[in-house]
Amino acid sequence: MTSPKRLIVNLFEMNTPGHITHGLWRQEGNQREHYKSIGYWLELARVAEAAGFDSIFIADVIGAYDVYRDSLEPAVTEGLQIPNNDPLLVIPAMAAVTKHIGFGVTFSTSYEPPFAFARRMSTLDHLTEGRVGWNIVTSYLPNAARNFGLEDQIPHATRYEIADEYMDVVYKLWEGSWDDDAVVVDRERGVFSDATKVRPIDHVGTHFKVAGPHLSEPSPQRTPLLFQASASTSGIAFASKHAEVLFTADRPYGALARNMQVIQDAAVERGRSTDDLKFVVMATVIVGRTDEEVAEKLERYRSFISEEGKFIHQSVPFRPLDHPGDITVREALEREGRQDLIEAGGLPLAFTVAQYCQAVDEAWDQKQFFSAGTPEKVADDIERWLDEDGIDGINLRQYHSFETALDFGELVTPVLRARGRMRDAYVDGETLRERIFGHPRLPETHPAAQYRGGANL
Numbered sequence: 001m002t003s004p005k006r007l008i009v010n011l012f013e014m015n016t017p018g019h020i021t022h023g024l025w026r027q028e029g030n031q032r033e034h035y036k037s038i039g040y041w042l043e044l045a046r047v048a049e050a051a052g053f054d055s056i057f058i059a060d061v062i063g064a065y066d067v068y069r070d071s072l073e074p075a076v077t078e079g080l081q082i083p084n085n086d087p088l089l090v091i092p093a094m095a096a097v098t099k100h101i102g103f104g105v106t107f108s109t110s111y112e113p114p115f116a117f118a119r120r121m122s123t124l125d126h127l128t129e130g131r132v133g134w135n136i137v138t139s140y141l142p143n144a145a146r147n148f149g150l151e152d153q154i155p156h157a158t159r160y161e162i163a164d165e166y167m168d169v170v171y172k173l174w175e176g177s178w179d180d181d182a183v184v185v186d187r188e189r190g191v192f193s194d195a196t197k198v199r200p201i202d203h204v205g206t207h208f209k210v211a212g213p214h215l216s217e218p219s220p221q222r223t224p225l226l227f228q229a230s231a232s233t234s235g236i237a238f239a240s241k242h243a244e245v246l247f248t249a250d251r252p253y254g255a256l257a258r259n260m261q262v263i264q265d266a267a268v269e270r271g272r273s274t275d276d277l278k279f280v281v282m283a284t285v286i287v288g289r290t291d292e293e294v295a296e297k298l299e300r301y302r303s304f305i306s307e308e309g310k311f312i313h314q315s316v317p318f319r320p321l322d323h324p325g326d327i328t329v330r331e332a333l334e335r336e337g338r339q340d341l342i343e344a345g346g347l348p349l350a351f352t353v354a355q356y357c358q359a360v361d362e363a364w365d366q367k368q369f370f371s372a373g374t375p376e377k378v379a380d381d382i383e384r385w386l387d388e389d390g391i392d393g394i395n396l397r398q399y400h401s402f403e404t405a406l407d408f409g410e411l412v413t414p415v416l417r418a419r420g421r422m423r424d425a426y427v428d429g430e431t432l433r434e435r436i437f438g439h440p441r442l443p444e445t446h447p448a449a450q451y452r453g454g455a456n457l
């Protein structure tokens, strides 16, 4: 008999009051405003490790949301991803009070050159003893572009072209610049590192020129575990080449299986194995000991959800809530004098405003990966996601810090463990990649491996 598929669970976080459950920071007892304190992160790390999670996954943006209402004001007022702090800097603190939990961290390839980032990630991989992962993003906010000296967004396809070269640079630094046995620490001979085993990378490309050598010695994973989310053609091409843990869009609704298949096929075409890819979706779990407790939590969840938050976060370029629901999106745009948006395409002009709002709602509040119930019911739903929808894991949306993680650990983890869906304990000394894939470093079929031992530099 084959053993059941094990669930990957990442706690979805961001160094900010309002990440993706907009408005919910207002709930009593929610700790979101303490995101800026080190105590918040220490507690979060302890709770997540006690719950048996695989990692804490920290999202990030490097700009503010200012498209909706053509203004910064809605996002600032709602605490929607602003204020926000740097996601990398909280990791060493969390690593110091835990032994096992991993840390996925988001960093963009679009604005800061790769050399310094490669060193920062190697530092984190050393300090966490191989527990770090990287969510590769190209950044979608126009304000981010203006923060880094540009007039506007780099075109989408160009962002992925830059990202592809960025990956090439960091792979050369992480995998090719130092041999495993380069550091000898020979006190008698006075040799710290064997200089014949450390080399520059001399990368000269279209977007980057990096001499090297890498300044960090090889870390436990060398390349951190690679996460990526993509929906577009160029995003999927990138993911199939580079990513190990993938967030796949369920857009249009019901297309998840097809989207996963497209990525798997593209990866296999590149010589990668489907065993080297895992698919993770964002999921909401609201669990209680009794039906009454679930109903109370669900009611609380619904009553605090911000209507506007979804529009702000999705950078919706008009004001659906200012119009009657029965006029079309085209009419709403005409009333706002936005002929430019009508001509640009991209919005469903024939939808009524009510239909449009519903579509945004559904995209947001996930019809599919939303489970509210007692522990057995939630575990049944999660097992169905694994076995029927074909996913490998979830990024657990926090609707309350720390209630979401505490509830999951106390009520859901024991049931999933009893059903063989989560492990009973962590394995000592395991790196994050080992936990997910069973091996500490990237497989030979991954493009980063071509640089090992200084080959192909």
Ligand SMILES: Cc1cc2nc3c(=O)[nH]c(=O)nc-3n(C[C@H](O)[C@H](O)[C@H](O)COP(=O)(O)O)c2cc1C
Pocket (backbone or CB within 6 Å): 058, 059, 060, 061, 106, 135, 136, 137, 138, 139, 140, 229, 230, 231, 232, 233, 234, 235, 236, 247, 248, 282, 395
């Ligand atoms: C689960 C998940 C997490 C994401 N986290 C971030 C993030 O932290 N920062 C960011 O700029 N983009 C984030 N994104 C957006 C993706 O990087 C990407 O832009 C999006 O999926 C659209 O895909 P595309 O780039 O192929 O168009 C996330 C997407 C998903 C689905």
